[in-house]
Structures are given as C-alpha cells and as structure tokens.
Amino acid sequence: MSVRRDGSVIRLEGDCPVEEAEALTALLEADGDWTIDVSLCRHLHTALVQALLRFRPRIVGEPENRVLRMLILPAIRTHDA
Amino acid sequence: MDELLAQFLVEGSELVQQGTEALLALERRPDDRTRIDEAFRAVHTLKGSVGLFDLPPMALALHAAEDLLAAVRGGARAVDRPTIDTLLEVLDQTQAWLGALERGGVLPDGAAAASERLVAELATAATPSPATPSPGAPSPVAPSPVAPSPIAGGAAQAWAAALAADLPLEARAGPLVALRYTPHPGCYFTGDDPLAILAEAPGLVHVRLSRRPAPAADGPYDPFSCDLVIEAAAAAPLTELTSAFRFVADQVAFAHVPPVGLAPPAAPEEGAAGRTLRVDARRVEALAALVDELIAAKSGLAEVVALARSGAAADALAERLGARYGALDRLVGQAHQRVAALRMAPVRPLLRRFPRVVREMAESVGKDVELVVEGDGVEADRNIVEGLFEPLTHLLRNAVDHGVEGEEERRAAGKPPRAVIRLSASEQAGRLHIEVRDDGRGIDPQAIRAAAARRALASAEALAEMDDAAVVELIFLPGFSTAGAVTALSGRGVGMDAIRAAVGRLGGRVSVSSQPGAGAAIHLVLPLTVALTQVMVVSHAEERYGVPVAGVLETVRLRSDQLVPIRAGHAFNWRDRTVPLLALSALTRGAAAAPVGGQRVLVLRAGGQPVGLAVDAIEDRLDVAMRPLEGLLAGMRGVAGTTVMGDGQVLMILDPEALIG
Numbered sequence: 001m002s003v004r005r006d007g008s009v010i011r012l013e014g015d016c017p018v019e020e021a022e023a024l025t026a027l028l029e030a031d032g033d034w035t036i037d038v039s040l041c042r043h044l045h046t047a048l049v050q051a052l053l054r055f056r057p058r059i060v061g062e063p064e065n066r067v068l069r070m071l072i073l074p075a076i077r078t079h080d081a
Numbered sequence: 082m083d084e085l086l087a088q089f090l091v092e093g094s095e096l097v098q099q100g101t102e103a104l105l106a107l108e109r110r111p112d113d114r115t116r117i118d119e120a121f122r123a124v125h126t127l128k129g130s131v132g133l134f135d136l137p138p139m140a141l142a143l144h145a146a147e148d149l150l151a152a153v154r155g156g157a158r159a160v161d162r163p164t165i166d167t168l169l170e171v172l173d174q175t176q177a178w179l180g181a182l183e184r185g186g187v188l189p190d191g192a193a194a195a196s197e198r199l200v201a202e203l204a205t206a207a208t209p210s211p212a213t214p215s216p217g218a219p220s221p222v223a224p225s226p227v228a229p230s231p232i233a234g235g236a237a238q239a240w241a242a243a244l245a246a247d248l249p250l251e252a253r254a255g256p257l258v259a260l261r262y263t264p265h266p267g268c269y270f271t272g273d274d275p276l277a278i279l280a281e282a283p284g285l286v287h288v289r290l291s292r293r294p295a296p297a298a299d300g301p302y303d304p305f306s307c308d309l310v311i312e313a314a315a316a317a318p319l320t321e322l323t324s325a326f327r328f329v330a331d332q333v334a335f336a337h338v339p340p341v342g343l344a345p346p347a348a349p350e351e352g353a354a355g356r357t358l359r360v361d362a363r364r365v366e367a368l369a370a371l372v373d374e375l376i377a378a379k380s381g382l383a384e385v386v387a388l389a390r391s392g393a394a395a396d397a398l399a400e401r402l403g404a405r406y407g408a409l410d411r412l413v414g415q416a417h418q419r420v421a422a423l424r425m426a427p428v429r430p431l432l433r434r435f436p437r438v439v440r441e442m443a444e445s446v447g448k449d450v451e452l453v454v455e456g457d458g459v460e461a462d463r464n465i466v467e468g469l470f471e472p473l474t475h476l477l478r479n480a481v482d483h484g485v486e487g488e489e490e491r492r493a494a495g496k497p498p499r500a501v502i503r504l505s506a507s508e509q510a511g512r513l514h515i516e517v518r519d520d521g522r523g524i525d526p527q528a529i530r531a532a533a534a535r536r537a538l539a540s541a542e543a544l545a546e547m548d549d550a551a552v553v554e555l556i557f558l559p560g561f562s563t564a565g566a567v568t569a570l571s572g573r574g575v576g577m578d579a580i581r582a583a584v585g586r587l588g589g590r591v592s593v594s595s596q597p598g599a600g601a602a603i604h605l606v607l608p609l610t611v612a613l614t615q616v617m618v619v620s621h622a623e624e625r626y627g628v629p630v631a632g633v634l635e636t637v638r639l640r641s642d643q644l645v646p647i648r649a650g651h652a653f654n655w656r657d658r659t660v661p662l663l664a665l666s667a668l669t670r671g672a673a674a675a676p677v678g679g680q681r682v683l684v685l686r687a688g689g690q691p692v693g694l695a696v697d698a699i700e701d702r703l704d705v706a707m708r709p710l711e712g713l714l715a716g717m718r719g720v721a722g723t724t725v726m727g728d729g730q731v732l733m734i735l736d737p738e739a740l741i742g
Contacts, residue, residue, distance in 0.1 A: 018269050021304040029302070046276040047269050050309050053292055054302055067280040071288040071313075079290050 003048075008033055010057070012048070013040040021047035028055040037061045044068060053079050089130050090183050096130075097176045098433060099123045104165050104172070105436050109451060111160040120168070121150040127175065138188060138196035139178050145203040146171040167202045169437075173239075174199060239441040241336035244289060244312050246438075246474040248338075252286045257338040258319050262311040263293075264332055269305050273329065276311070282325040284317030294447025310445060314338060360423055368419050375412050381405050421610065426463040428456050428506040428513070431470060435477060435504060442481040449488055449499045450481055456506030461513045462610045465587050469515065469605075472583040475576055476517045476603050477502065484601055485521035494598065496520065513589075513609050518602035524595040526552045536561065553595050557581045559729060578729060585725030588706030614707045616724075616734055619683065619696040621665035627705065627724065627734035634684045634691060636699060653693055655684055662693040668719070668740050687741040694737065707734055 002016040003023045010027055012020075028034060028051060036052065038044070039061030052059065053076060063069050100123035107116045128143040146168055152158045174195060181189045241259040248257075260282075264275040279288070289312040315322055319335060326333045385401045432454045443450035485491075485500035492498055503518045526549040533539050533555050544552070555561060559578040581591045589607035616627035617636075637655065644662070645652045651662045662682065682693045705724040710717055719740035726732050 018274070018305070021269075025302060025304040043277070046264075046274050046307065046309065047304055049276055049290070050292070050307065051302075051304055053290060053309070067285065071285055072276060072290075075288040075290040079292075 003027070006037075009035045009037050011037045011040065012044060015043045016041060016045055016048050018045045018047045021045065021051055024048055025051050025055075028057060034058070035060055038063050038068070038073070041065070041068065044072070049076060052076050086134065086182065086186075089134070090179055093127060093130065093179045094176065096123045096127045097172045097179070098430075100127070100172050101169060101437060102433065104168055105440065107160050108162070108165050117150070117154050117160070121147070121154050124150055124168075124171075136178075136182075136188060138192040139175065142171050142174065142196045142199045142203075145200045149203050167199075167205075170202070171199050239437045240312065240445070241338060243438055243441050243445075243474070243478070244287075244314060245338045246471060246478070247289060248287050248314055252314070252316075253338070255316055257286065257314045257316055258322055259312065259314050259336045259338045260322060260326070260333055261336075262313070262326065262329070262333045264307045264309060264311070264329065266306045266308065268307050268329075273307075275307065275309065275329075278326065278329060279311055279313060282313070282315055282317070283321050284315040285313055286316055287314040289313070291445050292447075364419065364422060368416070368423075371412065371416055371419060375409075375416070378405065378409050378412055381408065424463055424610075425460040426466045428459045428461055428466055428515075431466050431473075432456055432504055432506060434470070435473065438474060439477055439481060439502065442478055446482060447487070448481065448485060450485055451499055451501050452477070453501060453503045454505070455503065456515075459506045459508050459513065460609070461607065465513065465589075465607055465609075468583070468587045469607075472580045472605075473504070473515070473517070475580055477504070479577075480517055480519040480521070480601075480603075483521075484519035490522075494522075508609065511609060513605075513607040515605040515607070516602055518600060520600040523597040523599055523601050524553050524556070524593070525597055526595075529553060529555055533558075533561065550594070553593055556593065557591065582725050582729040585708075585731075586706065588708055588724075608706070614734070615702065615704050616707075616732075617683070617699055618701040618703060618726075618732065619665065619681075620698050620700055621696045622670075624666070624669065625700070625730075625732060626665065626669070627703075627732045628683060628685070628694075628737060629721065629734065630702065632685050632687075632737050634686055637682050637684060637693075639680055639682050639693075639695075653682070655691060655693070658691065660684065660691045660693050662695055663741065664695045668694075669735075685737045685741070687738050692737075692741050694741075705732070705734075 002012060002014050003020045004011040004013060005027060010024065012024075016024075034055075034057040036057050036059045038059060041061070041063045042065055049072060056079075059073060059076065063073075100120050103116045103119035103123060107113060107120060110116070124143060124147050128140065128147050131140045131143055149158075149164065149168065153160055153164070158164070178188055178192065181187070181192075240261055244259050244261075245253065245257075262275060262279065264273060265271075268275060279285070291310045291312070293308045293310055319337075322335065323330065382405055385398065385405055388401060389398055436452045436454060439450060439452040480502050485502065486494070486496075488498045491500065501520050503516070505516050505518070507514050529552050530544050533552070534541060534544060538555060538558050538561060539547075556577045557580075561578065577591075584591050584605055584607065587607055589605055592604045592606075593601065594604070595601040615630040617630055617633060618625060618627055620626075635655075639653055639662075643653050645654070645659065647659075647661070652659045653662050654660070680695045680697065681699055682695050683699075684691050685694055686692075703726075707722040707724050710720060710722060719736055721734045721736035721739075724732050724734060
C-alpha cells in the first residue's frame with residue numbers, strides 16, 4: 001500500500017499513483033496533526049502533491065528520487081498561499 | 082548606433098512604461114477617460130515612431146493595438162481583463178523588441194510570427210466572446226494555434242521576472258528559460274501527471290508551485306481536479322524544453338531569463354550594450370558653465386607664468402599664485418560635486434516596475450491587491466537604486482503572500498476587499514527612506530514568540546522580557562525564516578535576514594512595525610550616496626576584521642629570524658627601520674599572544690610612525706559601504722565602523738590609529 005497511516009504519521013511509499021490522492025485527502029481532511037513521511041517514496045503523482053499543498057501537513061524524509069527531493073519537496077515547503 | 086534609433090530606444094521604453102501604467106490603472110477604473118486617452122496616446126506615438134524605421138512586425142502589432150484602443154476610446158468596446166492582458170502583452174513584446182534592437186540593431190528571429198500571434202489575439206479580444214472570464218479569474222494560458230513563436234512576450238513577462246527573483250543568485254549565472262505550465266483541470270482524468278512531465282525536462286534548477294484560486298471557495302476539495310500552476314526555471318536550450326512539453330504545448334508558456342546583471346529589461350538605464358545615462362539637461366548645462374569658468378581660471382594662470390618669466394619678485398608671485406589657487410580650488414570642488422550629482426538617479430523608474438510584478442504575484446495567489454507607488458522627485462546613487470530591485474521584490478512578495486488577506490478574510494474583518502500595498506520613497510534628513518506598507522493582517526507577536534522559542538533563537542526569559550515591537554524584529558534573525566517556519570507561522574519571513582543583508586550591503590538598515598489586524602510596514606533607510614571604503618579583510622585567532630587600505634603602507638611576511646625582541650615586546654626591521662610589532666588579538670582582546678614569526682604583517686601608519694600588525698591571514702580586499710557605529714557600540718574605541726559581508730556576517734572595521742595610539 002503506498003499511502004499508509006501509522007499513528008499520526010502518513011507514510012507515502014513506493015509509487016504513489018493518482019488513485020491514492022483520494023485516500024490521502026480523506027486522511028488529511030480528518031482532524032489531526034499529520035506528519036507525512038516521504039523517505040521511501042519513489043514517485044509521487046501530481047494529484048498527491050496538490051493535496052499536500054492544499055492541506056500543508058509537515059513533511060519529513062529525504063526520498064531517493066532527485067527531482068522529488070531537490071525540487072518538488074522544496075517547492076511544496078515554500079508554497080505559502 | 083544611428084542617432085535617431087538611439088533616441089527612439091530611450092523614448093520607446095518610456096512610452097511602453099506610460100502605456101503599461103495607464104492600462105494597469107484602467108484595469109482598476111475601466112471608465113477613466115484620461116487613462117484611456119493616455120494608453121491610446123502612448124501606443125499611437127510608439128506606432129508613429131516605429132514607422133520611421135523598417136520594422137514591419139513591430140509596426141503591425143502596435144497598429145492592431147492602436148485600433149483596439151481606438152475602439153475602446155470611441156466607446157465601441159468595454160475594457161475587460163482579457164483586453165488589458167492582450168494589450169499588456171503587446172507592450173511587453175515591444176519592450177523585448179526594443180531590447181533586441183539595442184543589443185543587435187535588428188529584431189530577433191521569430192518576430193514576424195510573434196507579431197502575427199499578437200495581431201490574432203488582438204482580433205479575438207476585439208470581438209467580445211460570450212465566455213469572457215470575470216475579472217479576478219486566472220487568465221488562461223493563451224493557446225497558440227498557428228505556428229506560434231514559443232517565447233511569448235520575451236523576458237519582459239512579469240511572471241518570469243517574479244520567478245527569477247525567487248532564484249538563488251548562483252543559479253542565475255548563466256541564461257535560463259522560465260516556464261509556466263498550467264495543466265487543464267481535468268488532466269488527471271486524461272492520464273496526465275504534470276510533475277512527471279516536468280521531471281523529464283532537462284536542466285531544471287528551480288520549481289515553484291502554486292494553486293489557482295478555486296471558483297467556488299467553499300465547495301469541498303476535489304482531489305482529482307488539477308488546480309496547480311507549475312513554474313520552473315531550467316538551464317537548457319528552449320528547443321529541448323519545448324520538446325519535453327510537446328504533448329501539453331498549449332498549456333505551457335516560456336520566457337527567457339537573462340543572467341544576473343542584465344536582469345529585467347524594463348528600465349531604460351539597464352541596456353546591456355553601451356549603458357546610456359539619462360541626465361537632466363540642466364545638470365549638463367551647469368557643468369558646461371563650470372568648464373567655461375575653469376578655462377577662464379587657466380588663462381589667469383598664464384598671466385602668472387608671464388609674470389614669473391619677467392623676473393617678478395617672489396612675494397608678488399606668491400600672492401598672485403595664492404589667489405589663482407583659491408579660485409581653482411573652488412571650481413574643482415564644484416566640478417567634483419556636480420559630477421557626483423550625475424551619479425544620482427531618480428528612484429521613480431525603479432518603483433514603476435513593481436505594479437506589474439505585484440499584479441502577477443497577486444494573481445498567482447488569487448488575491449486582489451493594488452500597489453500604490455509614491456516617491457516623485459526622490460533621487461539616490463545609481464548603485465543604491467539598482468541594488469534595491471531584488472530586496473524590494475522579496476518584500477513585495479512577502480506582503481502579497483503573507484501580509485494581505487484573501488478577499489473573504491478581509492470582508493469578514495470589515496475591510497475593503499481589495500488590499501492596498503503602498504511602496505513609497507522619500508528623502509528625510511539626508512537619507513533615502515523606502516517603505517513597503519500593507520493593510521493586511523499585520524504580524525502576530527505571539528506567533529513570532531512561539532516560532533522563536535521553537536527555534537531556540539532566544540531564551541524563554543529573554544522572550545518574556547521583550548515587548549511586542551522587539552519581538553516582531555526577530556523576523557530578521559538568520560534561521561528564523563526557513564521554509565518550515567514560514568508555513569507553520571503563516572507569518573512573514575521569507576528571507577528577511579537575506580533582505581537585511583542585501584540592504585546592509587548598500588549601507589542601509591531595515592526595520593519593521595506592525596499593527597495586528599491593520600497591517601505591517603517594512604522600513605528601509607539608506608544613504609543617498611555611497612561612500613565606498615576599500616578594506617583588507619584579515620583574520621587572526623578565528624576572528625575577522627577589516628582594515629582600511631588607506632592606512633596600510635605595505636604587507637610583508639616575516640620570518641622568525643627577522644623578529645627582534647625588545648623588552649616585553651617584539652619588533653622587526655622594515656626598510657632599515659626598527660618597527661614595533663603587535664598581534665591583532667593583543668589589541669582587540671588584550672590577549673598577550675606573542676608573535677611567533679612566519680606571519681603576515683600589515684605595516685600601518687599610526688601616530689605618524691609605522692607599526693606592524695601581525696595577522697594569520699589576509700583573506701580579501703573589498704570595497705564596502707561602511708556604516709558608523711550606533712547604539713551600544715557607538716563609543717567603542719578602535720572600531721571605525723561596520724559593514725555587512727556577502728554572507729550576511731557583520732565585519733568590524735578597525736581604526737588602527739585609535740587602536741594603537
């Protein structure tokens with residue numbers, strides 16, 4: 001499973017395809033102080049990135065995918081609308 | 082360059098600026114006749130001037146824009162957002178073409194295609210379509226049906242300028258291509274993964290993500306409706322980038338980002354080739370009059386020479402020479418002052434670049450923001466004016482992103498829905514004051530306290546003792562404003578320490594004031610002129626200091642056998658003299674570190690005598706804007722002032738005379 005809840009941590013692991021956006025959104029919409037762990041994430045579909053921008057949870061982890069680590073995650077973190 | 086063309090380039094930029102300002106004002110008050118006339122006049126004059134040269138693409142686009150404005154003027158059409166967007170695009174393109182003409186004397190390849198596209202867009206804008214988006218809605222990426230030139234609007238695109246301002250300086254050493262990708266809302270259903278497409282683009286150096294404002298803000302969040310705007314900068318040829326986006330070409334716009342130093346081409350002063358200074362004609366006339374006086378003074382000297390040749394008495398000669406010297410001295414002093422005045426530049430053109438940038442910023446975050454610019458007649462050194470573009474861009478971005486609220490929050494707080502940011506420049510007591518004031522939510526001191534405590538920037542006791550005004554100033558601390566803190570805070574702080582450092586490099590200071598609920602203001606105070614001091618940066622015992630080069634006679638490396646112990650101290654031989662040797666740390670901290678030889682030594686003049694100052698290393702030689710000591714440090718003996726280094730550290734500049742004497 002690529003979106004996995006572990007207490008107050010949501011782990012995004014492996015390939016996270018577009019379908020997972022719904023599961024992730026459902027979790028993020030529920031009350032809670034969520035931390036997203038992307039350490040084991042290989043690919044994150046745009047729809048999930050968009051959900052992270054929308055709900056702005058704390059994001060931790062340094063995934064191996066260079067574009068994700070160096071460009072996309074910093075862009076999510078500095079997004080401040 | 083042809084004189085006529087040179088003049089057109091200067092006037093052309095001015096007209097583009099006037100037209101742009103009129104259009105932006107029209108957007109706010111669509112029925113303002115004066116503004117309609119202004120916009121029409123600017124475009125009409127531009128078109129007329131272009132006719133003097135053989136530039137058909139430029140003439141065609143401007144002609145079409147003039148027709149459209151004539152229709153608006155005649156009441157045949159209303160001024161709506163798409164019309165303004167298209168007209169602004171024509172002016173952007175005109176400015177880009179003016180830049181190309183200045184650099185190479187010809188329009189770039191693809192100018193004809195770009196012109197055709199603009200003419201087509203103007204024709205579309207001129208036939209009111211039923212599906213005209215309401216003002217405030219995001220402007221869709223212009224589809225480019227017929228053989229489009231991939232670069233729309235050139236480097237003058239304001240979103241590209243705003244993106245470029247976000248880039249770290251080191252990323253901007255070479256030319257970049259900026260791109261803005263606005264995926265269709267339904268793209269997830271058609272199997273697109275926009276960021277995966279982006280990831281395939283070569284040479285990516287920076288990505289910026291934002292969300293389009295939702296048409297119905299209160300509806301539930303739809304995870305499968307794409308509302309992203311993806312902006313990125315890449316160090317790769319345009320052809321490779323267009324190829325990477327070939328399947329979504331209608332959703333992507335590109336723009337060139339010139340390397341730093343040539344930055345946004347909006348200001349006429351910043352032409353890349355053969356920098357032209359625009360100087361008030363009266364100043365040149367005053368200089369010419371001064372030169373006439375200098376010539377007269379020179380003739381006066383010839384008379385003294387003749388007297389000397391004829392064997393006049395020494396005291397009579399001395400008297401004449403003294404009088405002539407006095408006259409020359411006065412004239413040379415005036416010449417110096419007036420030439421210095423030529424270096425002064427009006428602040429206004431810098432400020433005028435921002436309404437456009439703020440419009441784009443506000444649009445990208447779905448807010449309604451008006452930028453009011455004030456500061457006519459204020460002048461400052463060109464270096465200062467030019468150095469302010471980046472820090473002001475960041476400050477305005479902060480104000481748009483964090484300072485002002487969205488429309489609904491504003492209504493709820495009983496404020497007018499449109500936020501106002503005021504960017505003003507004034508001269509007060511010989512200093513340049515610049516203020517960015519918003520009428521937003523202000524800065525919440527409690528949030529700053531919490532963030533400062535979390536980041537251990539100050540102890541709990543220290544925080545408890547600070548009043549709110551002092552707490553708000555904490556946003557300038559390095560480490561306060563990392564991205565994580567900003568999101569958690571929903572306060573300001575994007576690189577406020579960087580802004581302070583940038584302003585510090587220009588010899589200025591930054592302060593902040595805030596009234597929670599009513600807005601915040603960032604205040605910059607800068608010198609009007611820059612007095613640069615050349616300093617050597619030396620280090621000793623892990624401390625760095627600056628020493629003014631003017632006081633350094635020579636730098637030497639001492640071997641230990643050149644050291645001569647003298648009573649409790651040391652000396653060395655320099656040019657057949659015995660010169661006392663002091664260690665820098667002994668002076669600054671009173672530590673009695675004995676010089677051991679093998680060191681670098683600055684030979685300084687102190688009290689009319691040479692003195693050696695032993696340091697571990699001479700790191701650098703810099704031109705810095707030195708700031709006098711203030712506050713608690715004001716009485717500190719031996720320190721002439723401070724400056725802020727490129728890395729944000731404060732460097733103390735020593736006054737060797739006071740330190741040693």
